[in-house]
Amino acid sequence: MSARTAWSGIVRSPLGITALALMLLVTLGAIFAPIIWGAQAEQVNPAAITQGPSAEHLLGTDTLGRDVLARVLVATRLSVVLAVIAVIIGVVAGTLLGTAPSVLPRWLGRPIVGFVNIAVAFPGLLLALFFAVIFGVGSTGAVLAIGFAMAPQFARLTQTLSAAIAGRDFISAAQVAGVSRVRILIRHILPNIGEPLIVNATVAAGSALLAFAGLSFLGLGVQVPEYDWGRLLGEGLNRIYLNPAAALGPAVAVVIAGLAFNLLGETAAAALGGRSARRRHRLPAIALSAASTPGASTPGATQPAQVDGEEVVLLVDDLRVSFLTPSGWVTPVRGVSFTVSRGEAIGVVGESGSGKSLTALAAARLIERPGHVAAARLDFCGTPLMTTSDRAVRSLLGTSLAMVFQDPMTSFNPTRRIGSQLAEASSEHQDITRKQAMDRAIERLQSVRVPAAARRARQYPHEFSGGMRQRAMIAMGLMNHPRLIIADEPTTALDVTVQRQVLQLLAGVRRDTDAAILLISHDIAVVAQTCDRVLVMYAGRIVEDLPAVTLHTEARHPYTRALLEVVPELDADRTEPLKMIPGRPPAPGAFPVGCAFAARCPLATELCRERDPELVADAEGHRVACWHPVSGDAPVPVTIATTADETAADETAADETAAEEEETVLR
Amino acid sequence: MASTTATQAILIRSARSDNPWVSFLVRRGGQFLLSVWVLVTAAFLMIHLVPGDPVRAALGLNAPAELVEARRAALGLDQPLIVQYFRYIGGLFTGDMGTSMITSQPVSEIIATRLPATLQLALLAVVLVLLVSVPLGVTMAVATRGGRRRGLELAFATGSVILAAIPEFLLAVGLVYVFAVSLGWFPVAGNTAPLSLVLPVVALAVGPIAVFSRIIRVEVLSVLGQDFIRTARAKRLAPHRIYSRHALPNAMTATLTLTGLLLTGMVAGTVLVENVFAWPGLGTMIVQSILTKDYSVVQGIVLVYGVGVLIVNLVIDVILALLDPRSTIREA
Numbered sequence: 001m002s003a004r005t006a007w008s009g010i011v012r013s014p015l016g017i018t019a020l021a022l023m024l025l026v027t028l029g030a031i032f033a034p035i036i037w038g039a040q041a042e043q044v045n046p047a048a049i050t051q052g053p054s055a056e057h058l059l060g061t062d063t064l065g066r067d068v069l070a071r072v073l074v075a076t077r078l079s080v081v082l083a084v085i086a087v088i089i090g091v092v093a094g095t096l097l098g099t100a101p102s103v104l105p106r107w108l109g110r111p112i113v114g115f116v117n118i119a120v121a122f123p124g125l126l127l128a129l130f131f132a133v134i135f136g137v138g139s140t141g142a143v144l145a146i147g148f149a150m151a152p153q154f155a156r157l158t159q160t161l162s163a164a165i166a167g168r169d170f171i172s173a174a175q176v177a178g179v180s181r182v183r184i185l186i187r188h189i190l191p192n193i194g195e196p197l198i199v200n201a202t203v204a205a206g207s208a209l210l211a212f213a214g215l216s217f218l219g220l221g222v223q224v225p226e227y228d229w230g231r232l233l234g235e236g237l238n239r240i241y242l243n244p245a246a247a248l249g250p251a252v253a254v255v256i257a258g259l260a261f262n263l264l265g266e267t268a269a270a271a272l273g274g275r276s277a278r279r280r281h282r283l284p285a286i287a288l289s290a291a292s293t294p295g296a297s298t299p300g301a302t303q304p305a306q307v308d309g310e311e312v313v314l315l316v317d318d319l320r321v322s323f324l325t326p327s328g329w330v331t332p333v334r335g336v337s338f339t340v341s342r343g344e345a346i347g348v349v350g351e352s353g354s355g356k357s358l359t360a361l362a363a364a365r366l367i368e369r370p371g372h373v374a375a376a377r378l379d380f381c382g383t384p385l386m387t388t389s390d391r392a393v394r395s396l397l398g399t400s401l402a403m404v405f406q407d408p409m410t411s412f413n414p415t416r417r418i419g420s421q422l423a424e425a426s427s428e429h430q431d432i433t434r435k436q437a438m439d440r441a442i443e444r445l446q447s448v449r450v451p452a453a454a455r456r457a458r459q460y461p462h463e464f465s466g467g468m469r470q471r472a473m474i475a476m477g478l479m480n481h482p483r484l485i486i487a488d489e490p491t492t493a494l495d496v497t498v499q500r501q502v503l504q505l506l507a508g509v510r511r512d513t514d515a516a517i518l519l520i521s522h523d524i525a526v527v528a529q530t531c532d533r534v535l536v537m538y539a540g541r542i543v544e545d546l547p548a549v550t551l552h553t554e555a556r557h558p559y560t561r562a563l564l565e566v567v568p569e570l571d572a573d574r575t576e577p578l579k580m581i582p583g584r585p586p587a588p589g590a591f592p593v594g595c596a597f598a599a600r601c602p603l604a605t606e607l608c609r610e611r612d613p614e615l616v617a618d619a620e621g622h623r624v625a626c627w628h629p630v631s632g633d634a635p636v637p638v639t640i641a642t643t644a645d646e647t648a649a650d651e652t653a654a655d656e657t658a659a660e661e662e663e664t665v666l667r
Numbered sequence: 668m669a670s671t672t673a674t675q676a677i678l679i680r681s682a683r684s685d686n687p688w689v690s691f692l693v694r695r696g697g698q699f700l701l702s703v704w705v706l707v708t709a710a711f712l713m714i715h716l717v718p719g720d721p722v723r724a725a726l727g728l729n730a731p732a733e734l735v736e737a738r739r740a741a742l743g744l745d746q747p748l749i750v751q752y753f754r755y756i757g758g759l760f761t762g763d764m765g766t767s768m769i770t771s772q773p774v775s776e777i778i779a780t781r782l783p784a785t786l787q788l789a790l791l792a793v794v795l796v797l798l799v800s801v802p803l804g805v806t807m808a809v810a811t812r813g814g815r816r817r818g819l820e821l822a823f824a825t826g827s828v829i830l831a832a833i834p835e836f837l838l839a840v841g842l843v844y845v846f847a848v849s850l851g852w853f854p855v856a857g858n859t860a861p862l863s864l865v866l867p868v869v870a871l872a873v874g875p876i877a878v879f880s881r882i883i884r885v886e887v888l889s890v891l892g893q894d895f896i897r898t899a900r901a902k903r904l905a906p907h908r909i910y911s912r913h914a915l916p917n918a919m920t921a922t923l924t925l926t927g928l929l930l931t932g933m934v935a936g937t938v939l940v941e942n943v944f945a946w947p948g949l950g951t952m953i954v955q956s957i958l959t960k961d962y963s964v965v966q967g968i969v970l971v972y973g974v975g976v977l978i979v980n981l982v983i984d985v986i987l988a989l990l991d992p993r994s995t996i997r998e999a
Contacts, residue, residue: 035772114701115705116701118701118705118706121977121980122931122976123931123934123976124935125934125938126934126969126976127938128974129938129953129965129969130713130969132957132964133713133717133957133965134713134716134717136717137957193711202897213834213837214939217836217942218938218939218942219954219958220954220958233837233840236840237840237843239945240843240848244848244849247840247844248840248841251837251840251841254834254837255832255833255834255837258834259832262896263833276717315782322813342971363834364901366897366900366901367899368812369812369813369815374862394903395902395903398902398903398904403898405894405897405898405901407894409893410893410894411895411897411898412898413895413899413916413917414914414917415893415914415916415917415919415990416916424902424904425902428902428903428904428905428908476898476902497989553695623901638866661939
């Protein structure tokens with residue numbers, strides 16, 4: 001983050017170029033205008049007093065017949081120079097005030113910090129007026145007044161910046177080495193805060209310019225016979241009826257110069273903050289159309305759910321979710337198909353980034369821009385969600401589809417009471433009174449075994465424990481009559497003991513209401529216990545779909561086997577390292593050509609790396625996407641024993657080689 | 668001795684009481700009183716920091732020596748500094764802010780006649796800013812969320828940057844030219860008719876509206892990205908309910924903090940704008956007094972502005988604490 005990067009950042013952005021051009025204009029004006037137009041600006045002409053704009057005098061003349069335009073141009077120098085001096089005074093005084101507490105003894109340092117804190121609360125102009133009284137009316141007084149009025153801000157800035165630096169390791173190292181505080185300040189802290197300080201000073205120069213114009217305009221700044229823009233503005237305003245241009249001219253000049261400093265500082269700050277690195281990408285038409293074209297060569301879509309009719313709550317066929325990222329479109333969910341029948345509990349498992357949560361959100365129609373959802377079919381209770389408008393399905397989804405999110409802490413609105421957040425789920429979609437909705441909220445809280453429900457309903461989310469919050473979230477889903485509850489990692493943020501209770505609660509709800517459940521989890525053990533069927537997802541695809549009861553015996557995909565194998569067991573030998581699947585799943589932007597699991601799979605062959613296997617169903621409806629599915633009782637060759645430390649040390653590049661080595665060892 | 672220690676212990680215990688509200692109010696109130704004391708002391712010292720004799724400066728070089736002496740005595744400036752200091756503070760408790768060095772009129776009277784006009788401008792401007800910028804900011808956030816309507820976002824950003832860059836007194840000059848001089852819709856200066864309020868209030872409000880609506884847009888955008896908004900969407904609430912009931916209340920903290928800054932910023936704004944419009948408020952008075960070297964009037968007005976700022980900051984902090992007790996009170 002060197003100064004060079006900052007400045008090259010400025011030069012590259014259009015805003016930065018504008019800023020530099022304006023700055024150049026102001027600088028040239030300050031240097032050359034007095035030389036070129038100096039005499040003309042002073043030339044008194046009794047024959048042309050207080051004239052309006054004419055070809056000879058573009059902005060007219062003042063009360064002594066002097067050319068206003070020439071005076072505005074000449075005033076550039078004084079206006080800019082005074083502002084710059086004021087800023088220098090402000091920066092120097094501010095830096096001294098800001099750094100003194102770190103060098104001075106505590107009894108002296110603390111009052112200074114306190115004083116700065118108090119002074120910073122007052123508007124700059126008030127301080128400037130105060131100092132203007134003390135230093136007297138006139139250029140010198142105004143420069144000092146504006147300079148000292150800026151000092152508290154810079155003191156605060158210096159304090160904040162040096163506090164950030166003071167926590168760094170090299171300062172601690174210097175302290176340990178016995179370097180004196182003054183030396184640490186001068187050698188280590190000041191050089192490191194210089195850059196942001198200069199950027200802020202640039203912006204401050206713009207404000208100083210405006211402040212100076214203000215003071216001069218009030219008659220407290222520059223005095224006759226000298227003149228700056230503020231003075232000219234004040235004179236012009238007195239004659240605004242006769243010659244408005246004489247007031248507007250200096251006003252425009254002040255704004256231009258102020259903008260030049262402000263923009264320059266802002267762009268420098270943006271470049272320093274790295275904001276310029278964020279570039280916008282245009283939407284690639286091809287990528288979008290490819291992603292949104294249903295059935296365009298999609299191996300995962302070969303098994304569109306055939307089951308249809310009244311019993312099917314959710315039908316998903318070839319679902320794709322894409323996002324526009326700085327590096328282009330990525331599609332983390334690519335062709336997912338499944339159905340959920342009435343009262344069925346389906347578990348979706350997979351590692352982070354496998355696309356399971358996005359699948360759930362897309363099925364619930366909760367993906368917002370910049371995300372893009374495409375599907376051959378997406379039907380909820382027989383209503384096609386892809387082709388029906390938001391408004392038309394709002395009531396259906398609001399009453400029949402319930403969501404339970406991962407983190408109950410952030411999923412409730414912190415500023416509203418739990419009861420009213422539950423109640424609105426009903427009152428929004430049903431014609432009931434507020435009282436009825438609240439009664440129902442309390443009743444539902446009772447049904448999920450929240451103790452003292454009536455009192456609890458009046459509390460805020462932060463007054464609930466994690467488990468209670470998740471119960472309330474489930475109760476919120478039950479406010480209407482859900483036919484499907486999508487629970488996205490509902491237990492991940494909870495304690496292990498509470499996890500079990502929440503899962504039992506969900507199972508109970510399903511039993512009592514006949515609602516289907518789509519349970520998303522990265523924990524295959526949880527899913528196996530709770531669900532009828534398990535969908536295993538990897539890299540945005542379903543790789544296996546099988547009944548939960550046969551999970552441990554019939555799983556055919558090497559990835560499913562690996563997931564089952566790495567679940568730690570209570571009677572496992574604790575001296576053995578924890579088992580884990582080597583390598584990492586591919587990132588959504590970098591899915592390989594063939595099977596996405598091939599790089600981590602001990603059974604992978606050339607075929608796997610070249611062609612993606614399709615999800616094929618057997619006679620029992622057990623679907624698997626693998627070229628080399630493992631047969632029922634064959635030994636599981638996929639688990640690799642390794643320690644967490646080793647893998648953590650692995651870099652992405654090393655993963656594959658490591659996997660290959662392990663592979664050979666096992667064979 | 669023993670009793671003092673006991674009292675101290677009680678004081679310390681009450682300050683460290685289990686109730687976070689008590690310690691918050693003690694801490695914040697203490698900070699307020701300390702700030703007021705610093706302000707009063709600075710205002711008092713102001714007269715004495717002026718180089719030369721302030722009374723002589725105020726009355727002019729040609730004023731007879733007896734008059735200067737008499738005025739000095741009347742103002743108590745012949746007393747030792749420390750005596751003057753305590754008299755000054757004692758006077759403030761009874762509402763005595765001294766008398767004008769030039770007209771001998773009580774400063775509190777001058778302020779009482781001038782303050783309402785300034786308050787009127789400032790409060791109307793603040794109301795206007797909030798009425799325009801909050802809906803505008805929320806609308807812009809909703810309209811441009813998730814990269815929607817890039818063109819609108821760019822136009823809004825550019826427009827607000829430009830408007831925010833124009834200082835209020837320059838804008839005031841522009842407004843006078845267009846709407847008072849050229850079109851003649853509004854009075855050029857003074858406070859003669861209700862219409863006189865329009866231009867000064869607009870001049871004060873435009874810049875803050877530009878800044879505020881930008882900040883509120885960013886705030887609302889960040890709230891819209893939070894999990895509980897997804898929950899609200901999962902409940903399929905109507906969009907306007909999501910924005911008004913779930914997003915806006917969570918952007919309130921930022922809005923209130925901004926309102927505080929806006930109110931304190933009005934000190935600077937009104938001083939300049941009042942002078943453009945020759946508005947009979949504190950702003951024109953303080954400038955006039957500085958120019959005529961009527962230091963006791965300047966002192967009084969500085970005090971009023973300063974205490975106003977401190978009260979606004981205190982009130983905003985307390986409201987913030989009431990709204991979100993978790994964050995504010997825990998801050999030590």
